[in-house]
Amino acid sequence: EDQVTQSPEALRLQEGESSSLNCSYTVSGLRGLFWYRQDPGKGPEFLFTLYSAGEEKEKERLKATLTKKESFLHITAPKPEDSATYLCALDSGGGADGLTFGKGTHLIIQP
């Protein structure tokens, strides 16, 4: 059974204080690993898709990396507007399979 574990559950940082969020996974066959950002009461907003170990993607202050067992979302010099829940999700099947989500990391950036 596919499993996704995110850590930490919650993280409070000062503005400008860089850190990393972790997503550990076990899957029979990885088709893609996704990172989403979710604000309270809103739909998940797509950030990155990673397909194979060693792959990296960047967008503004965010950088996602992937190994065979885990993915990291690095946030550099965060701003208060980066506060949100960050969700990691796996696509392990063929066709239009649903994603398996982790519980998320609730990130708070204090000014």
Add this chain to the structure above:
Amino acid sequence: AAGVIQSPRHLIKEKRETATLKCYPIPRHDTVYWYQQGPGQDPQFLISFYEKMQSDKGSIPDRFSAQQFSDYHSELNMSSLELGDSALYFCASSLGLAGSDTQYFGPGTRLTVL
């Protein structure tokens, strides 16, 4: 850019009533997914459709059914509503099975069952 549209955005129902949620995918997207997110929980996959055919099924209760229409919009029908059905319901869409498989989510429908 056009996004996934969901309606209604908010819905209040009594126990044992029925509800219908609608989803309009991003233009040219032919695959639709439904997810349920309870308070403080991660999204749970319910069901998906590709080219109007059911593609995958997750933890969807037998009281729920869904379909995708010829214009690719989808409807989630929920009957005999229970208090525990109160949640955010998200629709996501993607472009086909062999192309970009990134799922783009809509704003959600908040269902409250009283």
